[in-house]
Amino acid sequence: MTDRVYNFGAGPAMLPEPVMRKIQEEWLNYRGMGVSIIEISHRADAFIEVLEEAKALFRELTDLPDNYRILFMHGGARMVFSALPLNLAGRCATRKCLYAETGNFAKVAAQEAQKFCQVKTVISSAAGGYDHIPELPLELIDQDAAYLHITGNNTIFGTRWNTFPETGKVPLIADMTSELLSRRIDYRRFGAVYAGLQKNLGPSGMAMVIIRDDLLGFADAVTPTLLDFTQADKDNSLTNTTNTFAVYVIKLVLEWLQEQGGVAAMEEINEAKAARLYQVIDDGDFYRGIARKDHRSIMNVSFLLNGDGLTAKFLQQAEDRGLYALKGYRSVGGVRASIYNPMPMVGVEKLATFMEEFAARHG
Amino acid sequence: MTDRVYNFGAGPAMLPEPVMRKIQEEWLNYRGMGVSIIEISHRADAFIEVLEEAKALFRELTDLPDNYRILFMHGGARMVFSALPLNLAGRCATRKCLYAETGNFAKVAAQEAQKFCQVKTVISSAAGGYDHIPELPLELIDQDAAYLHITGNNTIFGTRWNTFPETGKVPLIADMTSELLSRRIDYRRFGAVYAGLQKNLGPSGMAMVIIRDDLLGFADAVTPTLLDFTQADKDNSLTNTTNTFAVYVIKLVLEWLQEQGGVAAMEEINEAKAARLYQVIDDGDFYRGIARKDHRSIMNVSFLLNGDGLTAKFLQQAEDRGLYALKGYRSVGGVRASIYNPMPMVGVEKLATFMEEFAARHG
Known part of the structure; x- marks a missing residue:
């Protein structure tokens, strides 16, 4: 649709x-x-x-x-x-x-x-x-x-x-x-x-x-x-x-x-979804994950942009591509991608690709 | 529909x-x-x-x-x-x-x-x-x-x-x-x-x-x-x-x-809906209202059938006409017609007509 x-x-x-x-x-x-x-x-x-x-x-x-x-x-x-x-x-x-x-x-x-x-x-x-x-x-x-x-x-x-x-x-x-x-x-x-x-x-x-x-x-x-x-x-x-x-x-x-194959199958998909986003975050200095690597959630991926004042631009351009509600919680700032069970891999892939492109343009 | x-x-x-x-x-x-x-x-x-x-x-x-x-x-x-x-x-x-x-x-x-x-x-x-x-x-x-x-x-x-x-x-x-x-x-x-x-x-x-x-x-x-x-x-x-x-x-x-015209208009419709049902109840001995007349609700019309064992038949025949969930509360028995705001007059009229016909057949 x-x-x-x-x-x-x-x-x-x-x-x-x-x-x-x-x-x-x-x-x-x-x-x-x-x-x-x-x-x-x-x-x-x-x-x-x-x-x-x-x-x-x-x-x-x-x-x-x-x-x-x-x-x-x-x-x-x-x-x-x-x-x-x-x-x-x-x-x-x-x-x-x-x-x-x-x-x-x-x-x-x-x-x-x-x-x-x-x-x-x-x-x-x-x-x-x-x-x-x-x-x-x-x-x-x-x-x-x-x-x-x-x-x-x-x-x-x-x-x-x-x-x-x-x-x-x-x-x-x-x-x-x-x-x-x-x-x-x-x-x-x-x-x-x-x-x-x-x-x-x-x-x-x-x-x-x-x-x-x-x-x-x-x-x-x-x-x-x-x-x-x-x-x-x-x-x-x-x-x-x-x-x-x-x-x-x-x-x-x-x-x-x-x-979808039950909880085990869903867990595998969720691991893959999260791994894709963390891979972009860890690949270079442009993004910085908020959680320590060994305690990272596979449901909520929170990160900051290192470039000053780029967060608002990131969020706006994401919205323009149909990637919504990525704003981080007010006390933390930055970006939060909540990727619960219903979020399909294709949505995560769209976000990951956008993150890579945004980093390439502004990094 | x-x-x-x-x-x-x-x-x-x-x-x-x-x-x-x-x-x-x-x-x-x-x-x-x-x-x-x-x-x-x-x-x-x-x-x-x-x-x-x-x-x-x-x-x-x-x-x-x-x-x-x-x-x-x-x-x-x-x-x-x-x-x-x-x-x-x-x-x-x-x-x-x-x-x-x-x-x-x-x-x-x-x-x-x-x-x-x-x-x-x-x-x-x-x-x-x-x-x-x-x-x-x-x-x-x-x-x-x-x-x-x-x-x-x-x-x-x-x-x-x-x-x-x-x-x-x-x-x-x-x-x-x-x-x-x-x-x-x-x-x-x-x-x-x-x-x-x-x-x-x-x-x-x-x-x-x-x-x-x-x-x-x-x-x-x-x-x-x-x-x-x-x-x-x-x-x-x-x-x-x-x-x-x-x-x-x-x-x-x-x-x-x-x-619909607001609460006053709705009240008028509700009064008319309730009056139509109470009129059938009061017209003859077949039905008997549970509430005293001066304290009757215009939202829930509860009544008993005087004929022994006719209630189940009443409820079944009502369902056959698309008039659902009329069974009275378990402690009271009989029939209860809840006619809240969303119930249209045409639904009440259907019920009233059915009640009259049922009484004529079994009274």
Whole structure:
């Protein structure tokens, strides 16, 4: 489709075109029902089927162990920032919760948790502008804590945890908003994994929470009902009217992912997409990557231009070629290319070629 | 469009067909941008414009006084059930909040509030099966309470407050989920009005909160950030990534409402729609309305069939004519026709005619 552009925004991000076309096709008449999927009850058979298929597909694609539950929660990852301590701090008399500060949202998650529990920040890369993931040895992980929270991929700075820390008996909780389903993960390493949908999975306004079942049942009495994981699990995420549109889109995105060959195939494509951009960045002095090489994200490629005042020109010329939303986060500046699952290699190749040409002209 | 059916479900409910067609048309290419409106940042100019237009349209359509703020909150009315005491109980040292129990959701709202404040139920129609709205004289309204909560329209039983109680200096808060924008309201009578969107306004998963500005600033310290009205107001409802799809649909629905002549014109149509159904119910003994006549809703018309075992047949034959989702709520049984703003008179007329014919055949 010639009039669609490549959108490198950090989210809400582009969705797979086949998914968008499918939504459009069945918009007025879902499966011959004469209504849209968003115009029927969340308790109607046709919607429950969508919800169950989404869960089954996710389970299949991730090889998720049986003792993990899949929840759809309102409000995105930011709402889960509040829900985590409300649901889990009560596991330990200390109400101590550990946070690894590796970026902006990691910090915001800890700040929110301070309302509800005893937060201890175990590592921080703030001093280095969050350009890497510090070492986190087991001895830094207090074994009387309710959980350790990490941010798997740091959207703004373009860093990620390549391997995950050993935590002893403390459950590891990961915010994977900007990388869920982008690489293979052994879920058994985690107590819970969660993600806002608006990057790899669907529209904005909802989060998926994957949680080991022994972590349910500890919610504080003052937990708002819709933030209570145990209640959500009991009600199959239908304690109230869920965001039916979002669940429907997730299901379509998961089907699309399956057609692409699943998570392993997608990871390979994502590695190739990222490698292509990092190759241009590393080839010469014109561009400078923000993240340290050994902690580079394959979802968000953040870099600066060495030439003074060239960034605005870069962004404008990129737009002229249909390469959109490349502006870096305000606190970092420069350029950020978010290349989530739905971004095809051809879009990345277009960007890489443009980067090479721009460097040749101005370098 | 011949293959669309009439969906009388209580919500998520049908949306205006012109709105649904507009969404479909611009789905892959919003205003020539080459992406969908759900694929761009919530901070992009094109989205902010949608958000601001939605607010401006709502203000214009409701003649909303300047000292009321418009907020978009995640999670629907049920999330607001938690947010209300968290935001408002702190206004009074007593932390006393008054609730009028006129139906199922009115009761659920009070139950949720008990987690966060001192709930006092001032009236209840539970004993009569919630078939009416009890009198609520000023002397029942403790003047040291933080607010009085009512449910404007009770979806399940089909009752509504025709006039609103005098509350002295206690702010009146109304859940108007199933009737917002269906009738003219003098907002100056209220401290706050809120509604889940999935009935008159848009898709599920979000609520609008209209709140008088002097009620901001009292949130408890333990309020989850995304439930904090003051924070939402400060951030123009963009503390995190909002449900951009929902805001977009609301804007289109408000434009459609304006084209219909606004709230007064819509109220007139709604009165006529409801009157047509109640006329059939009252004409003979075959049907029996659930709500007392003087408290009848114009949004949800709930009734029983007097003939034993005829309800299932009624529902089946209705479906055969394209009249869907008429089954009454499980605790009440019978039939419920939800006739929100988007339900056209022609759909109601079809239902009324079917009811008359069914009664003639089986009466």
